[in-house]
Amino acid sequence: MNLLTVSGLKKKEGQNPILQGIDFTLQTNEKLAIVGESGAGKTTLLKLVAGLSQADEGTVMLEDKRVRGVHEKLMPGHPGIAYLSQHFELWNNYRVEEVLSYSNKLTDEASEVLYRTLHIDHLAKRKTNELSGGEKQRIAMARLLNGAPKLFILDEPFSNLDLGHKQILKRVLNDLGEQLHTTFILTSHDPLDTLAWADRIIVMKNGQIVQEGTPEEVYKQPVNEYVASLFGPFNLLNDANAQVFAALPGMKQDGKQLLVRPENFRLVAGGSQAIKGNVERVNYMGSHYEIEIRSNNQVLTVRNVGGNFQKGDEVFITITPGGGWLL
Ligand SMILES: Nc1ncnc2c1ncn2[C@@H]1O[C@H](COP(=O)(O)OP(=O)(O)OP(=O)(O)O)[C@@H](O)[C@H]1O
Numbered sequence: 001m002n003l004l005t006v007s008g009l010k011k012k013e014g015q016n017p018i019l020q021g022i023d024f025t026l027q028t029n030e031k032l033a034i035v036g037e038s039g040a041g042k043t044t045l046l047k048l049v050a051g052l053s054q055a056d057e058g059t060v061m062l063e064d065k066r067v068r069g070v071h072e073k074l075m076p077g078h079p080g081i082a083y084l085s086q087h088f089e090l091w092n093n094y095r096v097e098e099v100l101s102y103s104n105k106l107t108d109e110a111s112e113v114l115y116r117t118l119h120i121d122h123l124a125k126r127k128t129n130e131l132s133g134g135e136k137q138r139i140a141m142a143r144l145l146n147g148a149p150k151l152f153i154l155d156e157p158f159s160n161l162d163l164g165h166k167q168i169l170k171r172v173l174n175d176l177g178e179q180l181h182t183t184f185i186l187t188s189h190d191p192l193d194t195l196a197w198a199d200r201i202i203v204m205k206n207g208q209i210v211q212e213g214t215p216e217e218v219y220k221q222p223v224n225e226y227v228a229s230l231f232g233p234f235n236l237l238n239d240a241n242a243q244v245f246a247a248l249p250g251m252k253q254d255g256k257q258l259l260v261r262p263e264n265f266r267l268v269a270g271g272s273q274a275i276k277g278n279v280e281r282v283n284y285m286g287s288h289y290e291i292e293i294r295s296n297n298q299v300l301t302v303r304n305v306g307g308n309f310q311k312g313d314e315v316f317i318t319i320t321p322g323g324g325w326l327l
Contacts, residue, residue, distance in 0.1 A: 009058035020207040033194035036204035042187040050083040082144035086156040097124040104146040134165025154186040240296035256326040262303035264323025274316035279309045
């Protein structure tokens with residue numbers, strides 16, 4: 001049985017359709033990321049799933065029971081679903097241990113494992129106003145997970161975190177999944193944050209699901225330019241450039257456009273299956289260089305380890321095996 005079944009969910013604000021019919025399922029222990037540009041409808045969807053809002057149409061089922069909307073009961077929310085808002089608040093001026101003892105359903109042993117996993121076991125005696133933003137967030141997570149929810153929903157957990165706290169949160173989310181078998185849904189408007197973590201990714205735009213798949217599928221085989229652009233830079237080759245690769249296996253265009261990510265281009269000495277171009281710009285990116293190369297009236301971006309090129313240098317570009325995608 002699915003842990004969660006979302007069917008035909010629709011919602012309008014005034015005359016504006018915010019969700020236009022959302023269907024998906026989630027299995028126990030699965031980690032689902034919902035990504036999409038700002039305003040795509042991610043938060044609206046999560047609130048409906050958590051029973052914190054009211055759908056116009058459609059149902060949310062947790063196991064075999066319907067999650068009722070906020071107009072259908074006195075207390076908003078659902079006891080089996082924990083929801084961490086982007087704008088969560090912690091009680092001010094309490095000790096962390098006091099906050100965490102409130103409605104704790106776990107055994108002492110299970111709590112200890114949870115606090116260690118969340119990297120907050122050293123903070124028990126601290127006051128909540130003596131914590132960093134990332135620490136506050138992990139305490140808020142612990143408070144929700146103390147209630148032993150079946151499903152844990154996090155709305156934009158990575159926003160407003162500096163790189164250090166972001167790295168800790170990524171590790172924590174992995175460990176919670178692996179060690180405590182938590183079932184998650186999280187959203188992010190920076191999908192790159194979700195690639196390493198999610199089992200499955202749903203991509204939203206204008207209140208609709210535009211693609212659903214594994215991280216590799218949505219990254220390597222996007223259904224359109226919108227999905228491709230969410231996951232990082234890409235090149236869409238014009239006909240003259242795409243033609244160079246048409247004889248390679250699986251690269252015959254048939255009216256489609258050839259999409260290549262910068263890391264799937266390689267600079268080579270020459271050859272018939274290589275595009276000839278001239279270096280226009282070299283951008284230092286820290287771990288690598290992005291070389292902008294003009295060829296057949298378009299600028300292609302190639303990711304390269306070295307950056308020892310001058311403007312105007314003649315270079316040849318080829319595609320790594322399996323590195324092209326016809327869109
Ligand atoms: N209460 C409301 N009244 C009117 N419009 C709303 C309301 N809540 C959300 N919207 C609109 O619904 C759309 C979806 O909003 P939502 O917050 O779900 O998007 P999101 O994908 O979570 O965006 P973000 O990544 O910026 O958080 C937006 O256009 C927003 O302006």
